[in-house]
Structures are given as C-alpha cells and as structure tokens.
Amino acid sequence: MKNKILNIKNLSKSYGAFKVTDEIAIDLNFNEIHALIGPNGAGKSTLIKQIVGSVKHDIGSIILDQEDITDLTDIERAKIGISRTFQVSSIIPKFSALENIILSLLNKSNNTFQLFKSLKQNRELHLKAKKILRDIDLDSKSDEVASELSHGDRRKLEVGLALAMDPKVFLFDEPMAGLDEIGTKMMIDLFKKIKANSPILLIEHDMEAVFALADRVSVIVYGKIVATGTVKEIKSNKLVRDVYLGYEI
Amino acid sequence: MITEQFFNKWIWSFLLIIPICGLIFDEPYYITLATKVIILGIAGVGLNLALGYCGLISFGHAAFFGVGGYVTAIMSYHAINEEVLFHWPFDVFGSSEMLIIWPFAIFISSFFSLIIGLLSLRTSGVYFIMITLAFAQMLYFFSISWPNYGGEDGLSIYMRNSLPMLNTMNPLTFYLICLSWFLTSVYISYKLINSPFGMAFQAVKQNEERVKSVGIETFKVKLLVFVISGAITGLAGSLYTDLNRFVSPSVLDWQTSGEIMVFVILGGIARLYGPLVGAAFFIILEQTLGAYTDNWQFWLGLILILEILYARTGIMGLFDKKKQNEK
Numbered sequence: 210m211k212n213k214i215l216n217i218k219n220l221s222k223s224y225g226a227f228k229v230t231d232e233i234a235i236d237l238n239f240n241e242i243h244a245l246i247g248p249n250g251a252g253k254s255t256l257i258k259q260i261v262g263s264v265k266h267d268i269g270s271i272i273l274d275q276e277d278i279t280d281l282t283d284i285e286r287a288k289i290g291i292s293r294t295f296q297v298s299s300i301i302p303k304f305s306a307l308e309n310i311i312l313s314l315l316n317k318s319n320n321t322f323q324l325f326k327s328l329k330q331n332r333e334l335h336l337k338a339k340k341i342l343r344d345i346d347l348d349s350k351s352d353e354v355a356s357e358l359s360h361g362d363r364r365k366l367e368v369g370l371a372l373a374m375d376p377k378v379f380l381f382d383e384p385m386a387g388l389d390e391i392g393t394k395m396m397i398d399l400f401k402k403i404k405a406n407s408p409i410l411l412i413e414h415d416m417e418a419v420f421a422l423a424d425r426v427s428v429i430v431y432g433k434i435v436a437t438g439t440v441k442e443i444k445s446n447k448l449v450r451d452v453y454l455g456y457e458i
Numbered sequence: 459m460i461t462e463q464f465f466n467k468w469i470w471s472f473l474l475i476i477p478i479c480g481l482i483f484d485e486p487y488y489i490t491l492a493t494k495v496i497i498l499g500i501a502g503v504g505l506n507l508a509l510g511y512c513g514l515i516s517f518g519h520a521a522f523f524g525v526g527g528y529v530t531a532i533m534s535y536h537a538i539n540e541e542v543l544f545h546w547p548f549d550v551f552g553s554s555e556m557l558i559i560w561p562f563a564i565f566i567s568s569f570f571s572l573i574i575g576l577l578s579l580r581t582s583g584v585y586f587i588m589i590t591l592a593f594a595q596m597l598y599f600f601s602i603s604w605p606n607y608g609g610e611d612g613l614s615i616y617m618r619n620s621l622p623m624l625n626t627m628n629p630l631t632f633y634l635i636c637l638s639w640f641l642t643s644v645y646i647s648y649k650l651i652n653s654p655f656g657m658a659f660q661a662v663k664q665n666e667e668r669v670k671s672v673g674i675e676t677f678k679v680k681l682l683v684f685v686i687s688g689a690i691t692g693l694a695g696s697l698y699t700d701l702n703r704f705v706s707p708s709v710l711d712w713q714t715s716g717e718i719m720v721f722v723i724l725g726g727i728a729r730l731y732g733p734l735v736g737a738a739f740f741i742i743l744e745q746t747l748g749a750y751t752d753n754w755q756f757w758l759g760l761i762l763i764l765e766i767l768y769a770r771t772g773i774m775g776l777f778d779k780k781k782q783n784e785k
Contacts, residue, residue: 261671287673299668301661312661316673320654322682328654374672 212238213272214408215378220259220269229255231432233269235410237378242400242409244423246416248453252432253412254296257380260410261293262286274377288316290377292407294370294384298363302356306347306366309355310338313373338373345369346395360387368396372403379409385418397421420444428453462729465777469731477633489629490701491745495738496636497697502721502733503643504690509719510728511651512683513663517715518574518590521597522688524710525570526563526695531705532607533559534615554619556626556635560696567692568685570597575684579677591712598710612706619700626700636697643690644730650686659683691718720758724765726772735773 215237222230230252237243245253258264260271262283270279278286301309311334315321318334328334342348345365350358355366368384381400385393393415400409400422413419419426419440426443428436430452436443443449473496480489501523508514536543536552543550553559578589607613618626626632650656658679661669669676699705708714717740718733725736740758747754771778 263667284670284673284675287671293671295668295671299665299671301664301668303664304657304661308657312657312669312674313672315654315658321658321674321679323654325649326653327649328652328657331654334654370668370672 214239214274215260215410216272217260218270218272220256220271221267222255222259222264223267228432230259230266233429233432233434235427235434235437237408237410238424239408240405241424242404242411242422244411244413244419244426245429246413246419246426246453247429251429253429254382255432256429257293257382257410257412260286260380261291287374287376290374290407291380292371292374292376292378293380294364294367294382296382296386296412298360298367300355300363300366300370302354304355305352306342306355306358306362306369307335307338307351309366310341310369310373311335313370314338317373317375341369341372344372344399346392361389361392364388365392365396368399376407379403379407380412381409382412383414384411385413385415393418460777462774462777465774466731469734473637477630481630486629489633491741493629493633493636493701494698495741496633496640496734497694497701498718498721498737498741499734500636500640500643500697501691501694501718502725502737503640503647503730504687504692504694505718506722506728506730506733507647507650507690508684508687509722510732511656511663512659512680514579514680514684514687515587516590516684516687517587517712517719518578518592518594519688519691519718520710520712520714521574521590521594522567522571522691523695523698523714523718524594524597524601524705524707526567526692527699527705527709528601528607528613528695529563529566529692530559530619530696530699531613531615533562534617534619535607535613538616554617556619556621556700559619560693563696564689564693567695568689571685571688571692572681575681575688579680579684591715594710594715595712598707598712601707601710608706610707612704612708614704615699616703618703632701636701639693639697640734643693646686646690647730655679655682720762723762724772726774727770729772729774732772732774739773 213236217233217235220230220233221228233256247253255264259266262281270277273289273291301312314334314337339348339351342351345368347362347365347369350362358366364384364387371379385396388396397418411422423440425437426440427434428443428449435452436446436449476492477489480486505516505519508516533552534554537554543552574590574593578586581589602610618632620626624631651660658669658674662676662679666676695709721733721736721740724739725732725734743754743758747757765772769775
C-alpha cells in the first residue's frame with residue numbers, strides 16, 4: 210500500500226442498464242507508468258473522468274497518496290495533485306502557447322487571485338513557463354495563438370499544461386494521438402523523464418509507445434479490467450490477444 | 459491606416475474638446491449630453507468586464523445601476539429632509555456628500571451583485587441570462603411598490619450632491635468628475651485584465667472545463683468578476699442620479715439592462731473603450747434620429763443586425779490593426 214500513489218477500488222458507473230465501468234480496481238505505483246489499453250468504448254476515458262471527478266461514480270473509492278479523494282470535487286482533486294490531458298485537445302484557444310502554460314502555473318504558485326499585479330512583470334512565472342515549453346519542444350512557438358497550432362503541437366501543449374501543475378499523478382488520455390514519429394519519440398523520452406517525480410496512468414492506442422513506456426499494463430474490456438501485468442505478461446496473455454491486440458507478438 | 463491606438467487618442471481628444479466647445483459656444487446642454495455618455499460608458503465598462511472578458515451574459519445589470527442610483531437618491535433625500543436613514547443599531551443620517559455617497563453606492567451595489575451572483579452563477583447560458591433578468595425585474599417591481607421613495611413617480615433630489623471646494627451644479631465641473639471616474643474605471647479594468655486574475659477570467663470565457671482542470675476555482679473567479687462589474691455599474695448609477703437629480707424605477711427596468719448591453723456590443727465586446735464609443739453612438743442616434751421620429755430605435759435595431767452579421771468586433775474592432783492585417 211505504501212508503494213501506491215493512486216489506488217482505485219471497486220469503481221463503477223452505469224448509465225441506466227449500461228455499465229461503463231464495472232468494479233474497476235487499478236493502482237499506480239511511485240516511479241511507474243501504468244498503461245491502460247482496450248478497444249474503443251471500453252470505458253478508459255470514463256475511468257479517467259471518474260478519477261478526475263468530472264463524472265460521478267456510483268460506487269467505489271479513490272485513494273491518492275493515502276488520502277481518500279472519492280468525495281472531492283474535480284477542482285479539489287486537481288488542486289491536490291491530479292493532472293490530466295483530454296482525449297480531444299482542450300486548450301485556451303485565443304491564448305498563446307506561453308499564456309496557456311502560465312495559466313496552468315497560476316494555481317500552484319497561488320497567483321490566481323492577484324487582482325492588480327501585472328502578469329507581464331511576473332518573471333518567475335514566465336521563466337517556468339518557458340522551461341516547460343522547452344521540455345515539450347514548443348519554445349519556438351511560444352507566442353503563437355494556441356488555436357493556430359498544428360494538431361501535434363496542441364497535443365504537446367496539453368502535456369505541457371499537465372506538467373505545469375507539478376502534480377502527484379498524471380492521467381494522460383491518448384497524448385500521442387496524431388503525433389508524427391519525432392513527436393512520439395519526444396513524448397516517450399519526456400514521459401520516461403517525468404515519471405520519477407509523478408507517475409503516469411496512460412491511455413494510449415499506439416502499442417509501440419505503450420510497450421516502450423509502460424512498467425505495467427492493464428487491459429479494459431466492456432468496463433472491466435480483464436488483465437494486469439508487465440508488458441511481457443500482457444503480450445503473452447491469450448485473452449488479451451483475443452479481445453484486443455488480435456495478433457501474436 | 460487608422461489603428462485602435464490612434465482611435466483611442468481621438469476618443470480622448472473628443473472627451474477634452476467637447477466641454478471646451480460647450481463653453482465657447484455657451485451650450486451647456488452638450489456638456490450635459492457628454493456627461494451622460496460618459497456615465498453610461500462607465501456602466502458599460504462594468505458590464506464589459508463580466509460579459510466581454512468573462513463571458514457572463516448578464517441581462518440584469520440594471521439592478522446594480524438602479525441600486526447605485528437609489529442609494530444616492532435615498533441618502534440625499536434623508537439629508538435634505540434631515541430625517542434619520544435608519545435607527546438600528548444607532549441613528550444613521552443621510553448625506554449629500556459625494557465622498558460619503560459613492561462608497562455606499564459601490565458597497566451596496568457590490569452586495570447586491572454578490573447575492574445575485576451567488577445564486578445565478580450556479581447556472582449558465584440562457585438560464586443565467588434569465589435569472590439575472592428576473593432579479594433585476596424583482597427590484598424594478600419592488601421600487602414601484604415602495605411609496606416611501608416615490609414609487610412609480612420616482613424620487614427627486616433637487617440639488618446635486620456636493621464635493622468639497624467644487625460646485626457640482628456647474629456642468630463642466632460635474633463633467634470632469636464623471637470623466638475622472640471613467641478614467642478610473644478604465645484603469646481598473648486595464649489592470650484587472652492584465653493581471654493573473656484577468657488571465658483566469660478571460661480563460662473561463664474560452665474554456666471553463668480546461669480552467670477547472672488546472673485547479674482554478676472558476677465559480678469564485680466568476681463571482682469576483684461579477685461583483686466588481688456590479689460595483690462599477692452601481693457607481694455609474696450613482697452618478698446618473700446626480701446628473702438628473704432624479705431617480706425612478708425605469709433605471710431598474712430590463713430596457714436599461716438591454717441598453718447597457720447594446721453599448722458594449724456596439725462599441726466592441728472586450729475592448730476597453732468600446733462601451734464609451736457604443737454609448738456615444740447610441741446617444742448620437744437618439745439625438746439625431748430622435749428629432750425626426752419617435753421610433754428611432756428601428757434604425758438602431760437595423761444597425762445592430764448589420765453589426766452582428768458583418769462586424770461582430772464592433773466599432774472599435776474596425777480599427778483593430780491585427781484584424782486589418784489578417785484581411
């Protein structure tokens with residue numbers, strides 16, 4: 210238990226008779242990337258939404274760093290250290306890339322309710338934001354309006370927003386979707402680097418990236434976790450091959 | 459190419475030239491008219507914070523405008539009649555000093571915007587519009603049914619409230635007082651929108667879910683913007699009562715809310731000087747077309763339709779260098 214930063218027990222959510230997540234039990238250790246894979250509609254994104262608190266669960270509990278956060282609101286969960294990316298890019302479209310990152314830094318630096326201080330003169334925030342932009346390889350586009358960035362750059366910016374929060378855990382929902390080969394490699398290197406500080410629960414369809422990154426993999430099908438194990442164990446799991454991977458590796 | 463910055467300089471030139479012209483040609487009416495534009499511009503600056511920068515489409519800002527107006531008139535009325543304003547916990551008298559009235563008007567407008575905001579900000583979209591309208595209409599009907607302060611007939615205060623060492627009855631003096639307040643409200647807005655808090659509320663307008671996900675309490679952000687917005691609009695209401703030396707339930711009517719919104723939209727949403735330009739345009743239309751027909755609002759409606767279809771950035775937007783370069 211002490212080794213777990215995030216521990217989800219028995220989490221369920223139904224819409225009428227349809228069980229989107231069914232008694233999910235999954236955990237995340239320190240220094241770990243735990244990948245969650247499964248076919249479309251399996252309940253992966255709903256699980257993320259339940260963990261961040263934007264979808265209310267029916268039953269179950271969520272423990273973050275030994276604290277029960279099950280009844281906290283989405284904002285409270287974000288404040289105490291859950292940081293996410295969205296399946297479909299969610300950024301502040303009219304802000305520049307730099308401003309997006311600064312927004313994400315506001316809460317942690319207790320700057321949100323500074324009413325009359327000039328943001329432009331806050332050197333510390335700008336330096337931090339620029340460092341994050343360098344980490345995600347977007348420093349050359351820091352002044353570009355976010356809505357005008359390419360799809361791949363928006364995915365990177367989303368990850369940057371999550372990084373800026375300096376959270377206890379990252380929940381990344383398909384962060385590599387739409388990235389080119391260079392972008393994917395950059396993301397893989399970045400995730401390997403940041404997992405030491407904040408472990409990652411990763412939803413991803415790019416199996417090469419998953420297998421390159423994940424310490425453990427869980428497979429979700431029809432809202433149920435059907436297998437959990439190391440990459441090697443998952444690759445050799447017949448059930449997983451039948452229901453999701455569909456091929457022998 | 460005329461830029462927005464250049465246009466802003468023109469606005470300031472006009473603000474200084476108009477009273478001088480009024481004095482030279484001995485036409486105090488034009489100074490009074492310019493004062494009205496500035497006061498309505500202040501009300502628009504207040505609404506612009508909520509609507510333009512934070513995306514809160516309030517259709518109830520007449521409530522704060524009217525509360526500011528009534529606070530001013532009631533305090534003045536009690537001072538003139540030497541009546542106690544209220545007894546508990548001790549006797550409090552009215553006042554005809556602007557330096558006392560303004561803080562009261564701002565405080566009570568803020569209080570009302572806090573209460574209305576606390577309840578209405580739990581909703582969004584069309585429900586938010588309706589609930590803010592409903593609150594303003596409640597206050598409107600309350601003022602009609604309040605005979606102590608004139609009811610439907612309104613309340614006259616005969617003399618403009620006073621400021622030490624100044625003759626506020628002088629049109630130019632009162633114009634300069636209002637101009638100072640306009641400058642202050644624009645400066646406050648400017649400081650706010652360029653602060654970390656300003657970044658938060660402008661982000662809320664664009665993508666509230668994302669703002670929540672980075673741990674910012676969007677409800678508190680919206681509430682604070684709404685209260686500041688209500689306070690500025692309340693101050694405008696106070697000045698408006700002093701300008702007319704009269705207040706009536708019409709300042710609380712939904713039509714007032716609509717007009718303040720029109721100033722913001724006409725001038726340019728989320729532009730510092732937009733509401734002033736919108737208010738000036740509105741008053742010019744009223745004065746020119748109104749001389750020919752009582753139904754001058756028909757033409758206002760037509761202009762609004764054309765603006766929304768072809769120039770959503772408003773009059774100020776026409777001078778936006780960025781937009782011009784994009785073309």
